[in-house]
Amino acid sequence: MKKSNLWNKIIPIIIITFMTNFNIASAQNVSEERITMLVTFNVKVEQKEALRKALIADKNGALNEKGNISMELFEHKDKPNTFYLFERWDNQKSLDEHFTKKYAKDVLELNKVALTKPMQILYLHDVSPLPKNEIKNPLSSDTPVDLVVIFKVKDGMQETFINQFQKSIVNSRPEQGNIEFFFHTVPGDNTKFVLYERWRSQAAIDFHFAQPYTKELFEMFKSALEQPIEEYLNFITEIK
Template sequence: MTYIRSSTTTIQGIPGSTGSRTEFAMLVTFHSKPEYREELEKLLREDVLEARKEEGNLYMQLYRAKDNPYTCFLFERWKDQGALDAHFEKPYTKAVLELCNKALTAPMAIMFLNDLTPISPVHYQRLPKDAGKATDLVVVFSVKEGEQERFVRQFQDSAQYSRSEPGCVAFHVHAVKDASNTFVLYERWESREALDAHFEQPYTEALFTLFEEVLEQPVEECLNYITWVI
């Protein structure tokens, strides 16, 4: 199996894109066959632990879908394309790719992401007080053509308030390279109660009103609740 280069991480024409910044994020999805689930997760754990030691890695976490034990996600951040290229030459990464040739029900899906509300990399390492109580979710939005700028501006406004909530650990919204209508939100909260409180905020309610107007499908179909593995 080969991997996909990010090519460039600059997304032109999207308000708040990272411009000339070379760092980028990735969301990688694995759908494993039942008989390979444990072996794949073991290799992914090793990949994450070793990747965190690499100079070019800013962040790497492994998650499992709450409603499907055979679906895993890697959320990664890299300093630049060279750092990612070096990562794919590591033996522990090659071991994952080799297993994926036979262990997956579909090819692994890679989304290259640009932060629309970038913050200092030091905040990427922020952890919840109790990982066992934390609530994580990934939301993949498909936005109607012509509504992208409106969607982005509303999210940029919401992000500054969401990040200041006492229960917020992470709140990152991204544009997806080569998919101008697709956006990815990653959130981490101290608890389900903190997330519920977030849903009650006026800026969040304004977002949900926007969703009804600009999304291709109901927002409930976009939500992916995930469990942190390592």
């Protein structure tokens, strides 16, 4: 099968998946919705460097696209063959345009031979989004600590979980050591939630964990989560 024909089949699948997950009634609404995605890649050892290079090129290219809000690439600290792309787009049109770029096509093509299982895409709804100009970046003096947490919550605890995190967002973002603190629901699965947080240093996240509102979160986790919180924590390192 020619590469162009394969690509023509991939794009509609991506669009259909997005529309299904978000349960949106019309294509117009999809195009107006900001898109946040967490993409997980589990790569074969022998293909790791090739995929790393392709993902870096994809990220760097995306950052120059008008419709991109942010694109961050990470490696799992304890699972070195796992990569994450955390990306935000203005709308569906911007994402569609991204997938026409050579660097995006190169990643999808390499995925066919490089991964131990298909890439996992979570489309996310940001509970408290920020404008692009308010999203902070690390300083040159920072030694960032990054964390992504994919929670599975007991049915019936969703409202309590969201309310507690809304309180945490209000308190955590103003902390001097905070860079990013984003909490997401997962359309199509009302028991799954995703937290992405970035701190300027280990001391900054230690300070955060010591705050009363963070302790309240951890107390809630005991009754709200299906498994102990340690099962959901993923410490990650940014790849430049």
